[in-house]
Amino acid sequence: MSEGFRQAGFHPVFAVESDPDAAETYRRNFGYHLVCSPIEKLPLSMLPTAEVIIGGPPCQGFSQLGKHLDDDPRNQLWHYFLQAVAVVRPLIFVMENVPQILNSAEYEAIKQEAGQLGYSIAGDILNAADFGVSQRRKRAIIIGSRIGEPIFPTPTYAEQPTGGLLPWRTVRQAIGDLPLQPTSENLHIGRNPTATSRLRYQQVPEGGNRFDLQRKRPDLTPGCWIRKQSGGTDLFGRLWWDKPAFTIRTEFFKPEKGRYLHPQADRPITHREAARLQTFPDDFIFSGSKIEIAKQIGNAVPCLFARAIAASVRSAIEAYQTVQVISEQRFLPVAIPR
Known part of the structure; x- marks a missing residue:
């Protein structure tokens, strides 16, 4: 959320991150605080004053992919987040997580608390x-x-726009200017698929999925997919x-x-394309291996999404500060000349 x-x-003044590569990415973009x-394990005495605290305690125990692991110890990391809130006493805090958290005991x-x-x-x-953001991505914002x-941001885009809203942004708007062939520059890096993988990719049309592969080339389809005719329609899916x-x-x-095949090229999306779909600026610096960078991209809150939340938070703080100034002015002692 920091970029947004x-x-x-x-202005960020302090951060904590347990992953060394994600920590280095943060430092290279925001500073060495x-x-x-x-x-x-963070000593609370290290925390500076701040008007806002933001964070996303790990959510694997709540996620659908995590199969609702109620006893996952990561579900309890919010306690430490609120300990920081108790010490710093920010005006506002923002916590991001998967939608399932809103129906949890936590x-x-x-x-x-x-x-x-x-x-x-x-x-x-x-x-x-x-x-x-050129991405359907639902998240719980607390x-x-x-x-x-608490005030939440007002949507500015919609799938079926009315009343001045703009239409949802598309994959084309996010990545359409990038070369179809990966260049290895600026994270526009691709995999080296096998000949069989390329043949599989070619069977899936724009907006299609693994069922197109099964229908056209069952001989190329993994046996587990053939045996399971039901299931998600995003697996081996191609973007629109x-x-x-x-x-x-x-x-x-x-x-x-998931649905990660490029809309036109017979390949998965590159790291740069994924970062664009997460609305990272092209000059944002990532550190770590390709796998670690992919984790950072996929785990992030899209920057434009975070910016909308931040703008709403900032408006609330500015309105509060304005009221405080007016209140103080009303009660200033006035010296009356004799």
Whole structure:
């Protein structure tokens, strides 16, 4: 979320990240105020003052892919997030997670604990496509505020736009200017698929999926797919040029994991294309191996999505500060000449 908040005018002063490669990526883009440590081991005395705290405690235990692992210890990392909130006392905090968290016992506990700290708290499921991202990506956004009721950003885009809304941005708008052939420059790097993989890719039309492969070339189709005729329609799927992408996850370079085939070229999307679909600027610097960079891209909150959240947060803070200034002016002592 940090890039989106920076774009909205916020200045980061401290960060904590447990993954060394993600930590180096942060440092190269935002500065060296980051501590590489598990949040549960972070000394709270290190925390500076700040108006806002943002974060996304790991969510694998809540996600559909994680099969709702209720006893996953990662489900409890929000405790440490709120410990930081208790020490710093920001005006607002923002927590991002998978939609499933809003139906969990942990969310009820978060609301209770944040309420005891003096925060009004609300959660909502927002779609990144509604905020200018060329990707359908639904995330739970939890906002805590001690300066009034939490305010969520208002969508500016829609699938069927009315009332001044803009149409959802498309894959073409995000990556259409990039070369069809990967160049290896600026993360526009591709895999080296086998001849069999290339033949499989060629069977899937724009917007198609593994069922097109099964229908056209059952001899090229993995046996497990043939035996299971039901299931998700995104596996081995090809993107549409003129629609948003579906959720970009950490293994976007593997077509068997989702709808990650390029709309036109017979290959999975590249790291640069995935970063574009996550609305990272081209000059954003990533550190680590190709696999580690893919994790960073897939785990990120799309930058334009985060910027919309940040703009809403900033408006709330500025409105509060304006009221505070007016209130102080009303009660300034006035010296009356005798």
